Amino acid sequence: MSTPTLPIDHAAAVSEPPSNAAVVFEDVYLSFEENHVLRGVSFQLTFGETKALFGVAGAGKSTILKLALGLLQPDSGRIAVFGNEVTRMREAELFPLRAHLGMVFQESALFDSLTVRENVAFRLIEERGVYDDEIDRRVREALRFVELEHTLDLFPSELSGGMRRRVAIARAIITQPELLLYDSPTAGLDPVTSNTIVELIVKQRDVSKASSLLVSHRLQDAFTMATHQFDPRTNQLRSLPRGQYCDVPMSFLFLRDGKVIFDGDIHELAHTRDQYIREYIS
Amino acid sequence: MELISPTEFAKQKVQSVQDYTLLAAQSVANVFRKPLYFADMVQQADLIGVGSLPIVVLTGFFTGAVLALQTSNTLQRFGSITLIGQLVSTSMVRELGPVLTSLMVAGRNSSGMASELGSMIVTEQIDAMRALGTDPMKKLVTPRLVATVFMLFFLTIISDLVGLTGGLMVSKLFLSLDARQYWSNAWQALVFQDVFMGLVKPIFFGFIIATIGCYYGITARGGTQGVGRATTQAVVAASVLILVTDFFVTKLLISVLSYK
Numbered sequence: 259m260s261t262p263t264l265p266i267d268h269a270a271a272v273s274e275p276p277s278n279a280a281v282v283f284e285d286v287y288l289s290f291e292e293n294h295v296l297r298g299v300s301f302q303l304t305f306g307e308t309k310a311l312f313g314v315a316g317a318g319k320s321t322i323l324k325l326a327l328g329l330l331q332p333d334s335g336r337i338a339v340f341g342n343e344v345t346r347m348r349e350a351e352l353f354p355l356r357a358h359l360g361m362v363f364q365e366s367a368l369f370d371s372l373t374v375r376e377n378v379a380f381r382l383i384e385e386r387g388v389y390d391d392e393i394d395r396r397v398r399e400a401l402r403f404v405e406l407e408h409t410l411d412l413f414p415s416e417l418s419g420g421m422r423r424r425v426a427i428a429r430a431i432i433t434q435p436e437l438l439l440y441d442s443p444t445a446g447l448d449p450v451t452s453n454t455i456v457e458l459i460v461k462q463r464d465v466s467k468a469s470s471l472l473v474s475h476r477l478q479d480a481f482t483m484a485t486h487q488f489d490p491r492t493n494q495l496r497s498l499p500r501g502q503y504c505d506v507p508m509s510f511l512f513l514r515d516g517k518v519i520f521d522g523d524i525h526e527l528a529h530t531r532d533q534y535i536r537e538y539i540s
Numbered sequence: 541m542e543l544i545s546p547t548e549f550a551k552q553k554v555q556s557v558q559d560y561t562l563l564a565a566q567s568v569a570n571v572f573r574k575p576l577y578f579a580d581m582v583q584q585a586d587l588i589g590v591g592s593l594p595i596v597v598l599t600g601f602f603t604g605a606v607l608a609l610q611t612s613n614t615l616q617r618f619g620s621i622t623l624i625g626q627l628v629s630t631s632m633v634r635e636l637g638p639v640l641t642s643l644m645v646a647g648r649n650s651s652g653m654a655s656e657l658g659s660m661i662v663t664e665q666i667d668a669m670r671a672l673g674t675d676p677m678k679k680l681v682t683p684r685l686v687a688t689v690f691m692l693f694f695l696t697i698i699s700d701l702v703g704l705t706g707g708l709m710v711s712k713l714f715l716s717l718d719a720r721q722y723w724s725n726a727w728q729a730l731v732f733q734d735v736f737m738g739l740v741k742p743i744f745f746g747f748i749i750a751t752i753g754c755y756y757g758i759t760a761r762g763g764t765q766g767v768g769r770a771t772t773q774a775v776v777a778a779s780v781l782i783l784v785t786d787f788f789v790t791k792l793l794i795s796v797l798s799y800k
Contacts, residue, residue: 324667327671353673356671367665367667367668368665369668
């Protein structure tokens with residue numbers, strides 16, 4: 259896959275040669291008053307890869323997503339997204355970059371005074387210059403992707419928790435962003451709805467080849483994603499034979515006490531000797 | 541309640557003033573920057589202006605009426621009851637119209653803005669908006685500021701007019717004064733400085749109502765309880781600031797307009 263370069267004219271653009279990393283965290287520290295959330299976190303997300311972040315509650319997983327988006331600024335360290343150093347960019351300069359990213363918030367964060375159509379179309383409406391017909395077509399397409407085309411005129415309060423997450427996914431993918439950030443997309447959902455959300459994430463990964471960071475508490479979701487591929491012919495997930503797991507661009511990252519204690523693929527995870535991780539996955 | 545040191549308390553207050561000043565300056569600067577959310581401005585003008593019309597009309601009418609009623613006794617004692625139109629018009633146009641209208645609009649809209657934006661903060665909708673590449677200051681704060689300043693100006697004019705009508709009703713029904721004489725007195729008493737003062741004040745007050753409401757909303761923390769606290773603080777702060785600003789603006793205008 260070619261590495262996209264975003265048209266962001268900014269002095270903070272990383273001067274190093276372009277790498278194959280969509281996201282780079284280098285020695286990132288962040289504290290909230292006395293609470294040291296991240297202590298020297300470093301990792302890379304390559305283009306087209308999905309990285310699942312694990313850790314106990316308060317380990318800093320959601321914080322990593324917000325840092326990648328520039329919604330928070332670290333105390334020290336360097337964060338680069340598509341070669342743009344977000345840690346050195348001002349808020350106004352971050353808006354054009356964010357147009358290339360999609361985020362699914364833990365509680366969906368849909369605009370409750372807007373209909374599903376308006377929520378999903380928000381970015382297109384904000385872009386201006388996109389005709390209503392085009393907006394309608396793309397909104398329907400995004401909602402069809404999450405199988406919620408019939409909810410077009412409903413308000414978020416009229417949807418179930420799982421439907422809200424799916425609308426949030428539709429809102430995030432409508433502009434086909436190169437990087438998707440999922441914050442616990444299956445948290446608090448029943449197993450059937452969780453599976454539907456996981457299927458959508460895999461479908462998005464395999465269809466659009468976008469990179470993604472996924473925060474989760476459910477290890478089984480990440481294992482499903484690492485061992486399945488989307489089959490466009492049947493419109494369903496297909497289980498891969500054990501030997502083909504390495505074909506899936508999926509990796510795992512574990513956080514503990516604000517530090518990365520594991521960053522590797524499913525094989526490395528299965529053979530890790532770290533007692534904490536073994537207990538976590540058992 | 542957690543006890544904090546006086547130094548920490550002072551730091552927090554200075555930080556709050558700094559944050560408010562930044563928000564206010566940014567919201568004004570955004571009026572001259574693209575994109576300009578005209579549709580949101582119109583929507584807010586409808587919510588703030590048209591929505592506040594009933595309370596502004598009622599407040600204005602009864603303020604004018606009670607002003608006429610309260611002063612009639614004193615004026616009668618000096619044999620100047622015919623000056624009641626003059627008294628009601630100057631009081632309403634210079635002071636009571638702008639201040640009472642602003643206080644009513646502050647009670648209704650500062651709280652509304654604080655609770656709406658506060659709810660959006662605690663449900664991560666503001667973060668979602670930023671994540672979608674939209675500046676919440678431009679999309680949410682600036683339209684509210686423009687709409688409040690614009691609509692408060694006209695609401696004050698309506699309040700003044702309705703207040704004069706309230707004074708007329710009392711003069712006619714309870715004091716048996718001639719309506720034409722009342723209007724004539726009320727009209728002739730007004731000079732340019734009165735009208736200018738009465739129309740400049742809502743611009744300041746509208747700015748206070750919108751920026752204070754948005755500031756408390758945007759800085760709301762601590763879930764639904766925090767939103768409730770922000771709502772109350774917004775109304776209190778906006779009301780007090782309106783009254784304090786009224787004094788200084790009046791003093792300034794009196795000096796500038798060489799006006800007694």
